[in-house]
Amino acid sequence: MKERMETESIYRMLASSIRQLFEKAQIRSEHLQEIRMRTGRPLILRMAGEEYTVTERGELSEELDQGHRITAHELDATLESISGYSLYAFDEEMKQGFLTVQGGHRIGLAGRIVTAGRQISCIRHISFLNIRLSHEIIGCADSVMPHLLQNGMLCHTLIISPPGCGKTTLLRDIIRQVSDGTGGCTGHTVGVVDERSELAGCWLGVPQNDLGMRTDVLDCCPKEDGMMMLLRSMSPQVIAVDELGGSEDGYAVENVFRCGCRLIATVHGSSIQDVRQKKHLDALSRNMLFERYIVLSRSDVSGRRTEVFDADGELLYVEETGL
Amino acid sequence: MQIGIKLAGCFCIIAAGWMTGWELERRLRQRWMFLKEMQELFLYLEKEMTYHRTTVETALREAAGNCATVLRDLLLTAADQVEQRRGELFRDIWEDAVRQTIPGSLLQQDQHDTVCEAAAALCGTDTVMQRTMLVKYAERFDEMSRQESQNCQEKGKLYRKLSTAAGVFIVIVLI
Numbered sequence: 001m002k003e004r005m006e007t008e009s010i011y012r013m014l015a016s017s018i019r020q021l022f023e024k025a026q027i028r029s030e031h032l033q034e035i036r037m038r039t040g041r042p043l044i045l046r047m048a049g050e051e052y053t054v055t056e057r058g059e060l061s062e063e064l065d066q067g068h069r070i071t072a073h074e075l076d077a078t079l080e081s082i083s084g085y086s087l088y089a090f091d092e093e094m095k096q097g098f099l100t101v102q103g104g105h106r107i108g109l110a111g112r113i114v115t116a117g118r119q120i121s122c123i124r125h126i127s128f129l130n131i132r133l134s135h136e137i138i139g140c141a142d143s144v145m146p147h148l149l150q151n152g153m154l155c156h157t158l159i160i161s162p163p164g165c166g167k168t169t170l171l172r173d174i175i176r177q178v179s180d181g182t183g184g185c186t187g188h189t190v191g192v193v194d195e196r197s198e199l200a201g202c203w204l205g206v207p208q209n210d211l212g213m214r215t216d217v218l219d220c221c222p223k224e225d226g227m228m229m230l231l232r233s234m235s236p237q238v239i240a241v242d243e244l245g246g247s248e249d250g251y252a253v254e255n256v257f258r259c260g261c262r263l264i265a266t267v268h269g270s271s272i273q274d275v276r277q278k279k280h281l282d283a284l285s286r287n288m289l290f291e292r293y294i295v296l297s298r299s300d301v302s303g304r305r306t307e308v309f310d311a312d313g314e315l316l317y318v319e320e321t322g323l
Numbered sequence: 324m325q326i327g328i329k330l331a332g333c334f335c336i337i338a339a340g341w342m343t344g345w346e347l348e349r350r351l352r353q354r355w356m357f358l359k360e361m362q363e364l365f366l367y368l369e370k371e372m373t374y375h376r377t378t379v380e381t382a383l384r385e386a387a388g389n390c391a392t393v394l395r396d397l398l399l400t401a402a403d404q405v406e407q408r409r410g411e412l413f414r415d416i417w418e419d420a421v422r423q424t425i426p427g428s429l430l431q432q433d434q435h436d437t438v439c440e441a442a443a444a445l446c447g448t449d450t451v452m453q454r455t456m457l458v459k460y461a462e463r464f465d466e467m468s469r470q471e472s473q474n475c476q477e478k479g480k481l482y483r484k485l486s487t488a489a490g491v492f493i494v495i496v497l498i
């Protein structure tokens with residue numbers, strides 16, 4: 001039932017002609033990861049890590065050049081439908097090149113950028129869409145949670161992973177479990193700075209993903225400002241942010257540590273050493289401010305490898321799971 | 324008895340003439356009120372859309388609550404179709420709603436075309452451009468409603484006088 005509703009909600013985002021092709025091909029939401037639309041180019045779907053297209057006859061095919069070619073009209077209709085015919089309501093998000101829609105799905109946009117000075121004022125003639133479908137995996141952090149707790153307290157934790165290994169999905173479930181409380185740990189007030197609307201997937205201010213009952217979300221807010229705003233206004237016990245790495249992030253993170261809050265964050269990287277080479281995060285790692293590191297990587301054998309290290313780099317836990 | 328019947332007949336003919344004039348004037352007044360409401364709608368939407376960032380569906384429903392003419396039906400029909408999200412362009416949704424709700428006799432062709440074209444101001448990617456278009460359409464409908472107001476006063480009186488005179492003329496001819 002839930003899956004059928006998800007599938008219908010995805011269909012409702014698409015132009016009517018593409019929707020008909022999807023219905024003929026019987027594409028279901030559980031398999032879909034991405035829908036890529038480029039004007040004049042074939043429709044491309046990413047399902048379970050593989051690329052497919054839908055032919056004019058509504059058949060799923062691996063031959064991409066046989067796929068239905070997207071027209072400008074279809075792309076415009078999809079864009080309008082995605083935004084509930086209210087593109088202006090997403091003005092600020094669109095300047096950053098994406099918008100988050102009902103269901104927490106994220107739509108990447110590309111086209112002609114209009115600038116005023118060095119500021120992006122809007123995107124016009126949008127000709128490229130990347131619909132990234134949000135798949136919340138409740139319980140994906142169950143195995144690592146016991147290793148993130150020490151004397152009933154959550155450790156400062158950094159999740160390190162290359163793109164596409166599921167660090168945001170893992171962080172989302174950790175936030176939910178910390179907020180609701182999990183075995184050996186009572187619920188904590190969590191403040192989330194969701195700069196790119198990926199964690200909560202807010203639609204008109206309401207989180208579309210379950211981040212727990214004690215979680216407050218600052219949506220579309222720059223991390224460095226958001227962390228300080230949360231500290232001043234919402235008294236969080238734990239602060240969670242996605243994708244550290246900007247020049248201002250290090251300073252804001254140090255402030256979080258000084259205020260006695262616990263921090264959970266993610267960063268792009270392949271290992272602890274890799275992160276220590278990043279200029280802005282070097283001080284944090286060298287001073288051993290993070291007490292736990294979760295390193296995610298692709299594994300040839302099973303899909304994803306999850307390792308948990310302590311501040312000294314001692315391996316505490318390792319797990320291999322399917323992606 | 325005969326005189327009584329004749330007087331009643333005369334009264335009916337004159338009343339019918341007067342009513343025809345009144346009906347013609349009422350149509351002119353409806354057109355004027357519709358265009359006036361369109362102008363107010365665009366001023367309202369400019370605030371709701373570009374400042375408050377209200378979604379188009381909510382903004383149309385809220386605006387419909389303040390309308391007394393067929394504009395109310397137009398806005399509600401468009402809002403319902405937006406809610407259904409059938410994967411069409413907003414322009415097509417708006418034109419379809421105009422076709423369904425606005426009687427052919429209400430507007431002149433150029434006014435009807437302007438109402439259809441106004442869809443471009445309600446759904447766009449560029450908020451700066453959208454604000455400009457909303458203001459421009461508000462000005463355009465203001466101009467149209469002024470003309471119609473003048474039209475309504477001038478032609479309305481004329482229609483009433485002419486139709487009453489026609490009634491009187493028929494009575495005289497019959498007598």
